[in-house]
Amino acid sequence: MHPYYNVRGLVVNPLFVNLGEKIVRKNGTALEKVDTVSVLTGKIVGLYFSAHWCGPCRGFTPQLAKQYNELRAMDIPFDVVFVSKDTSREEFVEYYESMPDWFAADAVSIDKLDNMY
Numbered sequence: 001m002h003p004y005y006n007v008r009g010l011v012v013n014p015l016f017v018n019l020g021e022k023i024v025r026k027n028g029t030a031l032e033k034v035d036t037v038s039v040l041t042g043k044i045v046g047l048y049f050s051a052h053w054c055g056p057c058r059g060f061t062p063q064l065a066k067q068y069n070e071l072r073a074m075d076i077p078f079d080v081v082f083v084s085k086d087t088s089r090e091e092f093v094e095y096y097e098s099m100p101d102w103f104a105a106d107a108v109s110i111d112k113l114d115n116m117y
Contacts, residue, residue, distance in 0.1 A: 015047075016040060023081060024104040031093070031104075039103065043077040048102070051085035052095035065100050081105055 022033035023040075048064060050057040064080070071078040080102040086092040096104055 013040075015045060019081065019105055022106060024106055026096075026101055031096075033106070034103075040079060040081075043079045046078065046080045047083055047105075048080050049083045049085060050095070052091050053086070061099060068100055068102070079103060 016036045019036045019040075021036060023036050024031050025034055025039070026032075046064075050061060052058065068078065068080055080100075082096060082099060082102050082104040084092040084096070084104065086095060092104075096102075
């Protein structure tokens with residue numbers, strides 16, 4: 001099957017293909033994998049490349065979070081997928097926990113996204 005088509009033969013957003021079948025989201029104190037197409041279809045999706053060690057990124061994250069919350073309060077179907085540039089899982093988790101309920105790309109997808117964007 002062509003990667004841009006789902007099992008029903010419908011065209012799938014190429015971004016979803018590059019994110020992979022599953023992305024991560026917070027579930028309480030745990031991280032869980034969810035189906036990319038199911039949670040992002042019909043939404044405006046922003047990719048946020050960032051890392052905890054990047055000072056300008058850490059300064060921008062609260063601004064993006066504020067805008068994200070304002071758009072969601074207006075019922076605009078906007079979601080963010082965090083693409084971590086951190087060098088360890090611990091750094092990723094610590095930084096990701098400070099963000100709103102955004103999604104995150106898994107480690108396999110990060111390399112693919114780096115090469116594309």
